Amino acid sequence: MTAVVVVVLALALGTYLFRLAGVVLAGRITLPAYLRRLLPLATVALLAALAVTAALTEAGRAAGVARPAGVLVGVILAWRRAPFAVVVVAAAATAAGLRLLGVP
Amino acid sequence: MRAIWRTIDPGLWRDAAAIGVAIFAIGVSFGAIAAAARLPGWAVVAMSVLVFAGGAQFLAVGLLAAGSPAGAILGGLLLNARHLPFGFAVAEVVGPRWPARLVGSHLLVDESVAFAMAQSQPERRRRAYWLTGAVLFGAWNAGTGLGVALGAAVADPAAFGLDAAFPAGLLALLLPSLRDPAARRVAVVGAGVALLATPVLPAGVPVLLALSGLAAAGLRRRGDPDRREAPA
Numbered sequence: 001m002t003a004v005v006v007v008v009l010a011l012a013l014g015t016y017l018f019r020l021a022g023v024v025l026a027g028r029i030t031l032p033a034y035l036r037r038l039l040p041l042a043t044v045a046l047l048a049a050l051a052v053t054a055a056l057t058e059a060g061r062a063a064g065v066a067r068p069a070g071v072l073v074g075v076i077l078a079w080r081r082a083p084f085a086v087v088v089v090a091a092a093a094t095a096a097g098l099r100l101l102g103v104p
Numbered sequence: 105m106r107a108i109w110r111t112i113d114p115g116l117w118r119d120a121a122a123i124g125v126a127i128f129a130i131g132v133s134f135g136a137i138a139a140a141a142r143l144p145g146w147a148v149v150a151m152s153v154l155v156f157a158g159g160a161q162f163l164a165v166g167l168l169a170a171g172s173p174a175g176a177i178l179g180g181l182l183l184n185a186r187h188l189p190f191g192f193a194v195a196e197v198v199g200p201r202w203p204a205r206l207v208g209s210h211l212l213v214d215e216s217v218a219f220a221m222a223q224s225q226p227e228r229r230r231r232a233y234w235l236t237g238a239v240l241f242g243a244w245n246a247g248t249g250l251g252v253a254l255g256a257a258v259a260d261p262a263a264f265g266l267d268a269a270f271p272a273g274l275l276a277l278l279l280p281s282l283r284d285p286a287a288r289r290v291a292v293v294g295a296g297v298a299l300l301a302t303p304v305l306p307a308g309v310p311v312l313l314a315l316s317g318l319a320a321a322g323l324r325r326r327g328d329p330d331r332r333e334a335p336a
């Protein structure tokens with residue numbers, strides 16, 4: 001419980017300071033070009049890693065079949081430009097349906 | 105401030121409403137997933153109000169659920185560091201007055217920045233920024249609240265496939281950025297490193313190790329003639 005509160009407050013404060021610093025310090029400091037390029041890519045690296053590990057692993061081990069299958073269905077739909085809500089519901093429904101059939 | 109709302113044309117309202125609906129749907133899934141991870145509902149809602157950054161919130165909830173609060177803070181702040189250069193970009197839009205700066209900074213998210221910068225005139229930019237920021241803030245928090253209520257009502261998240269909804273939603277959000285070849289290389293290498301490290305390293309660390317994927321970005325091409333040197 002305490003950990004959750006600390007995480008929320010630390011993220012809130014840090015994020016707000018990043019935003020405010022950018023707005024207030026604009027024109028007074030410039031970021032080096034490589035940092036301007038790397039920051040958005042760092043976002044991609046972290047989110048891709050989170051998504052893939054969450055799709056394929058559970059507590060450090062393989063996550064079975066139903067979950068990756070559901071994620072795969074969602075990704076295919078997203079690839080075909082389906083709305084976000086459709087992607088999420090289809091992924092959940094696929095995994096839930098497979099589990100109903102006894103697939104781990 | 106009231107003059108801003110009166111002078112917004114229907115096109116801006118329509119675009120802002122479309123983004124708002126999309127963000128509402130993402131907020132619902134965020135709230136449901138966080139509640140399904142057994143985080144207290146009030147903390148999830150507080151996170152959406154106070155942090156107001158979707159990617160970092162998904163990352164933080166994922167790492168908290170895995171038992172790594174330190175990773176959640178570190179990863180979330182790394183994600184949100186990109187808001188610093190975004191702040192440079194919208195500083196003129198927000199203006200020099202401190203009340204506007206203090207409130208406007210909190211409304212700074214990927215979509216409000218992109219939406220504002222897409223407008224051609226300064227006045228339209230200002231309206232677009234405040235309108236999108238306010239609509240997104242309302243939609244994100246309303247969505248989170250509804251999602252928390254739905255997620256808390258689910259006794260067994262796995263039976264409803266919520267564990268599959270989380271990565272699928274994240275990947276759907278990520279897909280547009282992957283059109284850039286450098287981003288694609290970074291994503292593949294980063295995710296691969298994290299996946300290989302997951303069985304052997306404590307929770308949270310593998311995801312942070314994905315930053316090593318940045319080495320695949322190909323920064324040797326930094327000297328490209330098309331690099332932008334204008335102050336952002």
